[in-house]
Amino acid sequence: MSNNIKVVCRFRPQNALEIREGGQPIVSFDDNGQSVKVESKEYPGTFTFDRIFPWTAKQNDVFEYSISPIVDDVINGYNGTVFAYGQTGSGKTFTMMGPSIDDEETKGIIPRIVDKIFASILASPSTMEYTVKVSYMEIYMEKIRDLLNPVNDNLPIHEEKNRGVYVKGLFEVYVSSIAEIHEVMRRGGNSRMVAYTNMNAESSRSHSIFVVTISQKNLLDGSVKSGKLYLVDLAGSEKVGKTGASGQTLEEAKKINKSLSALGMVINALTDGKSTHIPYRDSKLTRILQESLGGNSRTTLIINCSPSSYNDAETVGTLRFGTRAKSIKNKAKVNQELSAAELKLLLKKAKTEAMTFTQYIAALEGEVTIWRQGGTVPKTDWASMEKIQVGGGATPLSSLPGHMTQLDTSRPSTPAVALELDEREEFLKRENELTDQIAEKEAELLARQQLVDSMREELTFLKEQDSPNAVHELNDLKLQLEKVLYESKEGAITVDSLREANQELSKELEELKKTLMEIRLAQKDSNEDNKEKKKMEKMAQMMANLDPSGELSAKEAQMRETLSKFESPAGLTPEEASALRKEIAQARSLIEQHEQTIADLNNENVSLTLNRDALEMRLQTAELEYEELLDKTIADEEANSSIDVLETISELRVKLEAQYSAKRDQAQQEIEALKQEIARRNEDIQRLSSNVTDLRRGNEELKEQLERQSNHTSSGLWEGKDMTERERDMERIRKTMAQQLADFDVMKKALMRDLQNRCEKVVELEISLDETREQYNNVLRNSNNKAQQQKMAFLERNLEQLTLVQKKLVEQNSALKKEVAISERKLAARNERIANLEGLLQDAQENLTSQNHKFETQLRALRERLEQARSQKSAAVNFGRIAKPLRGGVAAVDNG
Numbered sequence: 001m002s003n004n005i006k007v008v009c010r011f012r013p014q015n016a017l018e019i020r021e022g023g024q025p026i027v028s029f030d031d032n033g034q035s036v037k038v039e040s041k042e043y044p045g046t047f048t049f050d051r052i053f054p055w056t057a058k059q060n061d062v063f064e065y066s067i068s069p070i071v072d073d074v075i076n077g078y079n080g081t082v083f084a085y086g087q088t089g090s091g092k093t094f095t096m097m098g099p100s101i102d103d104e105e106t107k108g109i110i111p112r113i114v115d116k117i118f119a120s121i122l123a124s125p126s127t128m129e130y131t132v133k134v135s136y137m138e139i140y141m142e143k144i145r146d147l148l149n150p151v152n153d154n155l156p157i158h159e160e161k162n163r164g165v166y167v168k169g170l171f172e173v174y175v176s177s178i179a180e181i182h183e184v185m186r187r188g189g190n191s192r193m194v195a196y197t198n199m200n201a202e203s204s205r206s207h208s209i210f211v212v213t214i215s216q217k218n219l220l221d222g223s224v225k226s227g228k229l230y231l232v233d234l235a236g237s238e239k240v241g242k243t244g245a246s247g248q249t250l251e252e253a254k255k256i257n258k259s260l261s262a263l264g265m266v267i268n269a270l271t272d273g274k275s276t277h278i279p280y281r282d283s284k285l286t287r288i289l290q291e292s293l294g295g296n297s298r299t300t301l302i303i304n305c306s307p308s309s310y311n312d313a314e315t316v317g318t319l320r321f322g323t324r325a326k327s328i329k330n331k332a333k334v335n336q337e338l339s340a341a342e343l344k345l346l347l348k349k350a351k352t353e354a355m356t357f358t359q360y361i362a363a364l365e366g367e368v369t370i371w372r373q374g375g376t377v378p379k380t381d382w383a384s385m386e387k388i389q390v391g392g393g394a395t396p397l398s399s400l401p402g403h404m405t406q407l408d409t410s411r412p413s414t415p416a417v418a419l420e421l422d423e424r425e426e427f428l429k430r431e432n433e434l435t436d437q438i439a440e441k442e443a444e445l446l447a448r449q450q451l452v453d454s455m456r457e458e459l460t461f462l463k464e465q466d467s468p469n470a471v472h473e474l475n476d477l478k479l480q481l482e483k484v485l486y487e488s489k490e491g492a493i494t495v496d497s498l499r500e501a502n503q504e505l506s507k508e509l510e511e512l513k514k515t516l517m518e519i520r521l522a523q524k525d526s527n528e529d530n531k532e533k534k535k536m537e538k539m540a541q542m543m544a545n546l547d548p549s550g551e552l553s554a555k556e557a558q559m560r561e562t563l564s565k566f567e568s569p570a571g572l573t574p575e576e577a578s579a580l581r582k583e584i585a586q587a588r589s590l591i592e593q594h595e596q597t598i599a600d601l602n603n604e605n606v607s608l609t610l611n612r613d614a615l616e617m618r619l620q621t622a623e624l625e626y627e628e629l630l631d632k633t634i635a636d637e638e639a640n641s642s643i644d645v646l647e648t649i650s651e652l653r654v655k656l657e658a659q660y661s662a663k664r665d666q667a668q669q670e671i672e673a674l675k676q677e678i679a680r681r682n683e684d685i686q687r688l689s690s691n692v693t694d695l696r697r698g699n700e701e702l703k704e705q706l707e708r709q710s711n712h713t714s715s716g717l718w719e720g721k722d723m724t725e726r727e728r729d730m731e732r733i734r735k736t737m738a739q740q741l742a743d744f745d746v747m748k749k750a751l752m753r754d755l756q757n758r759c760e761k762v763v764e765l766e767i768s769l770d771e772t773r774e775q776y777n778n779v780l781r782n783s784n785n786k787a788q789q790q791k792m793a794f795l796e797r798n799l800e801q802l803t804l805v806q807k808k809l810v811e812q813n814s815a816l817k818k819e820v821a822i823s824e825r826k827l828a829a830r831n832e833r834i835a836n837l838e839g840l841l842q843d844a845q846e847n848l849t850s851q852n853h854k855f856e857t858q859l860r861a862l863r864e865r866l867e868q869a870r871s872q873k874s875a876a877v878n879f880g881r882i883a884k885p886l887r888g889g890v891a892a893v894d895n896g
């Protein structure tokens with residue numbers, strides 16, 4: 001029996017968006033409710049369907065007309081399908097489920113179907129036993145998710161000869177009441193919601209399929225029938241671009257639309273009248289619903305439309321789809337299994353038929369043998385089935401009333417050779433097993449392929465992203481390492497050269513010190529020689545200037561002459577003698593004065609010597625200080641050779657000049673003091689000289705007196721008496737004079753010695769002064785010229801070396817600058833790379849965060865699924881997995 005797909009059309013009211021956008025209702029309906037006219041400028045047209053429901057139609061109206069008969073069919077053992085097709089928001093879900101399954105007024109056709117199923121079961125005779133089981137799945141992105149066991153989100157489709165196409169592993173829940181089936185629907189609905197939230201997807205992009213399987217057993221004759229009802233809420237039929245299914249790739253969009261486009265293709269192929277191949281296998285949806293489209297099913301298609309001009313294109317598209325689908329022809333038949341008696345009869349007849357065939361074969365073989373042996377068989381004796389049937393009375397199998405679904409030879413690949421039932425079952429069983437295995441292997445292969453692809457992608461990504469960076473980084477590091485090694489080598493060389501320069505400088509310093517010592521020693525020796533010579537010369541000069549011995553000798557000679565005169569018989573007159581005494585007394589006082597002066601000079605000499613010693617000490621100290629200072633300065637300079645040398649030298653010069661000027665001033669003062677001393681001594685010497693001159697003059701006067709005495713003696717007369725006395729006096733005077741002369745002589749000698757000593761001292765002092773001056777000059781010269789020049793030369797040498805070093809440093813600096821520029825470039829490149837890496841890292845972090853988020857939501861979903869699975873498991877223990885037969889006219893039959 002062939003029957004067309006029933007197509008009904010339902011319009012919803014204009015929604016808020018359409019009204020807001022100025023949409024107007026553009027559809028009008030004819031009175032018999034089968035035709036709709038679309039008054040659109042672009043898409044005008046009239047469409048006719050089995051029934052058209054305007055937006056005023058109630059849920060129950062739709063159900064009663066379009067669905068209710070299907071429920072009866074299913075209960076009677078037919079397969080049934082209800083599709084809801086239309087653009088998003090056109091009212092598919094509203095029609096199928098309704099806003100609330102518990103609300104009598106608004107509940108959709110599925111709850112009403114359920115109500116009717118249970119009502120029909122209850123209304124059936126008690127000899128009928130029913131089991132009702134439901135499953136709930138959805139197809140999203142070409143993956144089948146079990147909404148009653150969401151852990152299974154990619155179930156495979158299998159096909160078995162005796163079972164047809166089915167989803168392997170789909171959870172089937174036995175239900176025995178409306179409440180239970182409602183509970184199952186709610187769970188499925190919740191799973192769907194959770195899945196969408198997790199996938200960030202829209203429910204309108206998936207197809208949901210609610211399957212109700214009703215098996216019935218006639219307890220009287222044991223016959224069994226089963227009907228399966230597919231209730232399909234299709235995904236939105238609009239083009240993906242219009243609703244802007246955001247965030248999805250073209251590939252995803254293709255997958256989302258695949259089932260729907262395949263549905264269109266299947267409908268086209270079924271309705272164009274020329275296609276020999278129906279592309280059921282092109283999508284999961286069309287495969288699952290293979291029997292619903294052009295197969296064993298009573299199918300109703302509900303097309304849901306918007307009445308608004310705002311959605312005219314989509315509405316017309318939907319109407320055209322419905323029009324095409326209208327012409328699909330199905331061949332629905334009852335899915336019935338034979339009872340035991342019928343099977344026995346069937347077996348008996350099959351055996352008879354087999355025997356008939358055996359007889360027919362034997363007859364044929366006999367005839368063939370005759371023909372092969374060259375004999376002939378008359379036409380009337382030719383073996384035929386009729387003769388054998390007439391003879392044996394066998395009935396052909398195909399003519400038996402009723403047949404099993406499993407034996408349906410209409411299936412494309414059913415073997416043509418007639419097999420025994422057992423063999424056939426065995427064969428099918430084996431074939432199923434193999435098909436399962438192949439499907440499993442295929443799934444496994446697919447999963448592995450996906451894994452390999454993802455790993456390949458990851459590898460490519462890693463190669464693209466990380467490997468070049470890592471290689472680049474490694475190269476950079478190698479370069480840096482080489483550079484660092486090179487720099488360290490160069491640094492070591494510089495240090496070595498500086499060390500060598502330092503050693504050379506130290507050697508030079510030592511040599512300079514040695515030379516300085518030698519020069520000093522030589523200077524000291526020559527100074528001592530010079531000193532001696534000078535002393536001698538000075539002494540000679542001074543003694544020559546003074547000529548004391550000569551004067552005194554002359555005076556002595558005069559004195560002696562005078563004495564000799566005294567000793568002569570004439571002798572001195574008393575006046576002469578007294579004058580002579582006076583003179584002598586004066587000379588004595590003079591000599592005493594001289595002695596005093598000499599003592600004073602002595603004292604002064606001592607103090608001058610002390611002064612000189614002190615000066616020498618100070619000079620030595622100054623020299624030592626100067627040397628120390630010089631050494632220290634040189635050491636400092638050596639140590640701080642890298643500091644500005646010129647500045648240091650100028651500072652040193654200023655310091656030295658200050659020190660020397662201080663010392664010069666000091667020495668100048670001391671020289672001034674010494675000069676004053678010398679002047680004072682010269683004065684003393686002059687005074688002594690004038691005294692000596694006075695003495696000479698006194699001597700001359702004495703000489704004159706003595707001469708006068710001698711003249712008087714030669715002309716006068718000496719009386720006898722007085723002569724003796726005079727002689728005694730004279731003798732006394734002579735003795736006294738002699739004594740005085742001796743004393744004077746001693747004194748003179750002492751004075752001369754003293755004078756000589758003094759002169760020596762004065763000379764020494766003068767020499768010392770000269771030396772001091774010379775030393776001072778030397779020091780000054782040394783400091784200003786020689787030493788300083790040496791030091792300057794030394795410093796200049798140092799400066800030259802330092803200049804060289806500086807040159808080197810400048811060169812190194814420029815080289816370093818180049819390196820710095822390179823390093824800066826490298827640094828910039830590295831910074832850029834770091835920025836890139838940071839960007840990548842940020843991206844990776846963002847990805848990671850989003851993945852994390854995704855994982856978290858997936859984890860949450862998994863947990864929820866687990867919870868659901870657990871609860872389902874427990875629920876299954878309660879009702880889901882155990883069939884609860886329902887007896888007609890009564891409630892669920894207790895299995896126990």
Ligand SMILES: Nc1ncnc2c1ncn2[C@@H]1O[C@H](COP(=O)(O)OP(=O)(O)OP(=O)(O)O)[C@@H](O)[C@H]1O
Nearest residue numbers: 011012013087088089090091092093094095204236
């Ligand atoms: N016949 C109707 N009468 C009143 N309201 C309706 C009707 N049909 C649909 N609606 C309302 O329109 C809105 C969209 O309907 P529904 O969700 O059923 O569309 P849908 O086609 O299933 O969309 P989707 O493809 O996104 O699942 C809902 O708010 C629903 O209540």
